[in-house]
Amino acid sequence: MTDPKSLINSLSQQVQAKDVDGGKVTLTKLKVCLLIWILEISGPNTTQESIFLAATALELGVLLSVADEDLDAFARNISQLKPYYAALSSFASSPATDRKCHVLGLNLMHLLVDNRLSEFHAELELLTESEASTPFVSFPITLERQLMVGSYDEVLNAGSHVPDPSYGFFMENLLETVRDSIADCVEVAYKSMKLTDAVTMMKFESTEELEEYIKEKREDWIVEEGMLTFQPPPTGSKAVDIPSMNLIAQSLSYATELERIV
Numbered sequence: 001m002t003d004p005k006s007l008i009n010s011l012s013q014q015v016q017a018k019d020v021d022g023g024k025v026t027l028t029k030l031k032v033c034l035l036i037w038i039l040e041i042s043g044p045n046t047t048q049e050s051i052f053l054a055a056t057a058l059e060l061g062v063l064l065s066v067a068d069e070d071l072d073a074f075a076r077n078i079s080q081l082k083p084y085y086a087a088l089s090s091f092a093s094s095p096a097t098d099r100k101c102h103v104l105g106l107n108l109m110h111l112l113v114d115n116r117l118s119e120f121h122a123e124l125e126l127l128t129e130s131e132a133s134t135p136f137v138s139f140p141i142t143l144e145r146q147l148m149v150g151s152y153d154e155v156l157n158a159g160s161h162v163p164d165p166s167y168g169f170f171m172e173n174l175l176e177t178v179r180d181s182i183a184d185c186v187e188v189a190y191k192s193m194k195l196t197d198a199v200t201m202m203k204f205e206s207t208e209e210l211e212e213y214i215k216e217k218r219e220d221w222i223v224e225e226g227m228l229t230f231q232p233p234p235t236g237s238k239a240v241d242i243p244s245m246n247l248i249a250q251s252l253s254y255a256t257e258l259e260r261i262v
Contacts, residue, residue, distance in 0.1 A: 105136035109170035
């Protein structure tokens with residue numbers, strides 16, 4: 001059987017080089033080795049090294065799935081990884097894997113983007129103080145707090161100082177969600193505004209990006225001569241819209257007719 005340590009080294013190099021296709025092949029081979037390790041882990045001869053290697057392999061699988069922008073694979077690798085973290089913590093002197101905090105932070109980003117806040121806070125309860133204070137984990141924690149108080153500008157600016165490039169994939173999705181929220185507020189608060197002001201407010205790089213966003217998501221916005229005009233939101237019927245006098249006259253007419261019949 002192929003030495004798992006050499007496979008892990010190869011996979012690590014492929015992840016760093018963003019060789020997604022090659023990494024998938026190596027990861028498949030590693031998972032065959034994991035099946036053998038699982039058999040060992042389920043017996044009395046469990047070794048800390050085998051669990052550590054399995055956790056390391058799955059951590060690389062998490063990073064590979066992010067590079068591939070495959071959220072299903074990401075979720076599977078996270079789910080498979082958690083029992084190994086739990087097993088490692090059961091040893092008296094167990095060193096943390098090199099990428100644990102990185103992976104924990106990415107998982108928090110995933111939950112935040114999906115708006116699974118109850119799961120997000122459940123994961124926070126499992127963190128140690130040292131884990132929560134690392135840049136990888138503190139970054140999504142800060143983002144969540146900013147979102148909760150509506151500090152959208154700070155969230156948008158956070159995209160320029162992520163703790164690792166792998167966070168960029170989740171930040172792009174989060175920024176889209178935040179821009180949608182800003183757009184909802186803007187079209188209610190303003191009747192019109194300059195295109196350049198909207199570009200600044202929504203953190204686009206150019207008016208072309210804003211116009212592309214409008215075509216994709218805000219077809220009712222009107223762009224004309226450097227200005228952006230918003231359609232007024234639909235409103236329900238008001239009291240003045242009810243033809244009260246007509247209804248009264250009609251009711252009296254019905255009453256008169258009933259008197260004549262009686």
